[in-house]
Amino acid sequence: MTDRAYRAAPRGALRIEPLGELTAIFDRRSMQTHLVVAPLPEMLALMGDGPCDAALLAKRLETAFDLDDVEDVRARVAERLAELAAMGLVAAA
Amino acid sequence: MKYVSRIAVGPVQFRIGSEWREPVAALDRLYAAYPRDDARPADATVRLFAARPWRRWLRPSVHIGGDFVVPDALPLPLSMGLLAAEMAMNLQVALGWRRHLLLHASAVARDGRALIMSGQSGSGKSTLAALLGEGAWRLMGDEFTLIDLAGGDALAFPRAVSLKNQAIAEVAARVDPARLGPLMTGTPKGDIRHLIPRADAIAAMHQPVRPALLLFPRFGGETAIEPMGEGEAFVRLTEASTNYVALGEAGFAALTRLVREVPAFGISYPDSAAGIALAEQLWAEATQ
Incomplete structure (x- = not known):
């Protein structure tokens, strides 16, 4: 899979509210509510302001959550990033 | 509409109109003890009308109307006019309320x-x-x-x-x-x-x-x-x-x-x- 770069939603575009095991995200641009589970909220929180691809995000997740098996994490992060893009919560950079 | 009533339930002021007396009379009885302010503008309007004008006399049946209409709202026989009124009131609130x-x-x-x-x-x-x-x-x-x-x-x-x-x-x-x-x-x-x-x-x-x-x-x-x-x-x-x-x-x-x-x-x-x-x-x- 090509490692595409994505960009987080502009600041203020998303309202993110953790509700126990689920996280509710209100997108002020589309007025849609998204319900997501880990690791999507953690990924969004670590996207930063600049372009971010799966390798970079996987590295940040590994540092933040002390994960191993770098390659496996990168592949799964790439899949989840594509899902976030499909929901409109991140955009291709 | 020939027969009209106003009913306030909680914050919602209804205006209910009907081509027949019975449903409005039945509502007025059920809601007799509720506060009533006929001058207050209606938040939701409910209309009970005949599908065809002549049906009112031949086989009375109640259709539901109002600010919002669902296409498959059932025509109900006049004996169920009260149910039609209740369904219509619910519908107007469910679809129209924003406050x-x-x-x-x-x-x-x-x-x-x-x-x-x-x-x-x-x-x-x-x-x-x-x-x-x-x-x-x-x-x-x-x-x-x-x-x-x-x-x-x-x-x-x-x-x-x-x-x-x-x-x-x-x-x-x-x-x-x-x-x-x-x-x-x-x-x-x-x-x-x-x-x-x-x-x-x-x-x-x-x-x-x-x-x-x-x-x-x-x-x-x-x-x-x-x-x-x-x-x-x-x-x-x-x-x-x-x-x-x-x-x-x-x-x-x-x-x-x-x-x-x-x-x-x-x-x-x-x-x-x-x-x-x-x-x-x-x-x-x-x-x-």
């Missing part, structure tokens, strides 16, 4: 706090609320509960309770017959009979109360209590709200606040007595 988050839920209040019960038709939420409302509780509503968008308080919508099938005998045994409407048999929802809420519930209908407990009742099966997480309660209440999407971020904020502040449980119960005992038990735990 509060509207939950398809019953509610009762005690000591200034609210127990909210959400469930599908047949879950028993309406019967439980009616029975609790005959005891130490104030009936807030058997069908809709309104949540204040800014403060999070629950507001009452105490329309006449729509008792169905077995619930009719159960409630009728406990109340003054003067508080019951006519029995309508063989409606699309089975047998229906309306119960006029107690005078104290009508008098207090404008008093907001703080939600303290959320229950998702399921009638039938063994008695069971299932604690429900904030996320699941949120999902279920978005499904139970008729105006969540239309309210945008205000609805999102009100609902996240509600599920965070108020404990939620799914309950199963084999009969009303067991359901009431569960509600009382969970209420005692939530408000101690």
Whole structure:
């Protein structure tokens, strides 16, 4: 899979509210509510302001959550990033 | 419209027009004790009209209209005009109300706090609320509960309770017959009979109360209590709200606040007595 770069939603575009095991995200641009589970909220929180691809995000997740098996994490992060893009919560950079 | 009435239920002022006298007369009887202000502009307009002008004389049947119309709204025979009026009133509120988050839920209040019960038709939420409302509780509503968008308080919508099938005998045994409407048999929802809420519930209908407990009742099966997480309660209440999407971020904020502040449980119960005992038990735990 090509490692595409994505960009987080502009600041203020998303309202993110953790509700126990689920996280509710209100997108002020589309007025849609998204319900997501880990690791999507953690990924969004670590996207930063600049372009971010799966390798970079996987590295940040590994540092933040002390994960191993770098390659496996990168592949799964790439899949989840594509899902976030499909929901409109991140955009291709 | 030949016959017109105005009814205020909670914060909603209805204007109801009909081509026949009967449905309006029946409504006026059910809502005789409600505050009435004919000068106040209507929030929702309900029209009961004939499909064809001549049908009014040949085979009277009631069609439902108003600010919002669902294409498959059933024409009902005139003997069910009261049911048609009730369905039309619900429809106008469900589709048109924007001032509060509207939950398809019953509610009762005690000591200034609210127990909210959400469930599908047949879950028993309406019967439980009616029975609790005959005891130490104030009936807030058997069908809709309104949540204040800014403060999070629950507001009452105490329309006449729509008792169905077995619930009719159960409630009728406990109340003054003067508080019951006519029995309508063989409606699309089975047998229906309306119960006029107690005078104290009508008098207090404008008093907001703080939600303290959320229950998702399921009638039938063994008695069971299932604690429900904030996320699941949120999902279920978005499904139970008729105006969540239309309210945008205000609805999102009100609902996240509600599920965070108020404990939620799914309950199963084999009969009303067991359901009431569960509600009382969970209420005692939530408000101690």
